[in-house]
Amino acid sequence: MATVLTIYGLLGLGLIASLVKSREKTAAAFKIAGKALMKTAPSLLTVLGIVGLTLGLLTPDTISRLVGAEAGWVATLTAAVIGAITLIPSIVAFPLAGSLLRAGATVMTISAFVTTLVMVGVVTAPMEIKTLGKKFTLLRNGLGFLAALLIAGIMGVLLK
Amino acid sequence: MKILKTYLAPILIALIFIALTVVWPDAAVRSAQVTWDYFKEMALIMPAIFVLMGLMEIWIPKDKIQQWLGKQSGFRGAALAFVMGTLPTGPLYVAFPMAASLIRKGASITNMILFLGSWAALKIPQLMVEIKFLGLPFTALRFVLTLTALLIIGLVMDKILHKSPDLEWQKSAPDPARMPGIGMGMGMKAGVKPGMKPDMKPGMSTTDQKEKQSDNQT
Numbered sequence: 001m002a003t004v005l006t007i008y009g010l011l012g013l014g015l016i017a018s019l020v021k022s023r024e025k026t027a028a029a030f031k032i033a034g035k036a037l038m039k040t041a042p043s044l045l046t047v048l049g050i051v052g053l054t055l056g057l058l059t060p061d062t063i064s065r066l067v068g069a070e071a072g073w074v075a076t077l078t079a080a081v082i083g084a085i086t087l088i089p090s091i092v093a094f095p096l097a098g099s100l101l102r103a104g105a106t107v108m109t110i111s112a113f114v115t116t117l118v119m120v121g122v123v124t125a126p127m128e129i130k131t132l133g134k135k136f137t138l139l140r141n142g143l144g145f146l147a148a149l150l151i152a153g154i155m156g157v158l159l160k
Numbered sequence: 161m162k163i164l165k166t167y168l169a170p171i172l173i174a175l176i177f178i179a180l181t182v183v184w185p186d187a188a189v190r191s192a193q194v195t196w197d198y199f200k201e202m203a204l205i206m207p208a209i210f211v212l213m214g215l216m217e218i219w220i221p222k223d224k225i226q227q228w229l230g231k232q233s234g235f236r237g238a239a240l241a242f243v244m245g246t247l248p249t250g251p252l253y254v255a256f257p258m259a260a261s262l263i264r265k266g267a268s269i270t271n272m273i274l275f276l277g278s279w280a281a282l283k284i285p286q287l288m289v290e291i292k293f294l295g296l297p298f299t300a301l302r303f304v305l306t307l308t309a310l311l312i313i314g315l316v317m318d319k320i321l322h323k324s325p326d327l328e329w330q331k332s333a334p335d336p337a338r339m340p341g342i343g344m345g346m347g348m349k350a351g352v353k354p355g356m357k358p359d360m361k362p363g364m365s366t367t368d369q370k371e372k373q374s375d376n377q378t
Contacts, residue, residue: 002285003248003249004204007205011211018215031214032213032217033211033214042169042170044206048195048199049174049195052177053177053191055190055191056188056194090286090289094290098293107298111298114302118280118286119277121252124253124256126169131256133328133332134328136269136317139321140273140276140313143313144309147306147312151309159298
């Protein structure tokens, strides 16, 4: 809800200011918006479909089973990969991470999961490539994944 | 044929959904529910985001973006990118078109990585949930480490993309390409008139223009 309010609040202010200054330019802005929206629509639909599929197949239960109480590198790496692939809303992801932690998963595993979850987006890659380019997307996500593993390692050591 | 090609990926995904309905109906229903929920959210947010982008494209002059978020913007530019990212404004894919538009207007790669990164990883409402379920030490440490990592990734990517720019992306510019030196010929689409080019105001003296151009080079 805060999201919608923020965006529409900004839009309202912007539109009023724009209309006061020039109606023609406001129309031009809408034209640009329409074109950009049409161009991104296919990749947006793709992303929505993949998000649904990954969340439908990888339920919180399945994730718990995969990264559960098993310690060690395999669990951490699995958690990092799952975090990188899925796009889970934080309101679902953090309670899940919290319960996994209490169930015996290591801090390293949980921080790998949380960090790749927010830093790396495999399912949103089609849209990122469309808007920001292949090179940018690969670099951002690749380096983000490496950084997430490093962060997980440091957190695992410091928060023992 | 063109439509088929453009919508190839969504069509493939629809086929996967159909196949899933046959072999594993439970998962298909769950998936469809999630996709529908996200679709509703996007249908509400996305048009507004694109109109905002259009307004930004028309009204905010390139030299201002360069000044606020460009390579020379320093600490203040980084701080601005960070604050823009932490505002409560929806999932990351909302930010991609915004970042793309800002880069074309002269924002630095480092600042945009910071913007996208804090948008995804350091959002204020998200941090609240994180503190509640994973505790303050975990959240604080992750915050500091992530911010550091984003800065390093941003600087590295800036170096790499400067040395070998993504030419394919620059050519495929969806909106008037106004990056210095490229795409000038094809930049006049989408209703933008030549007179609206911010860095070529009619009243500007030639020395001003030269200064502007040398600014662009940096």
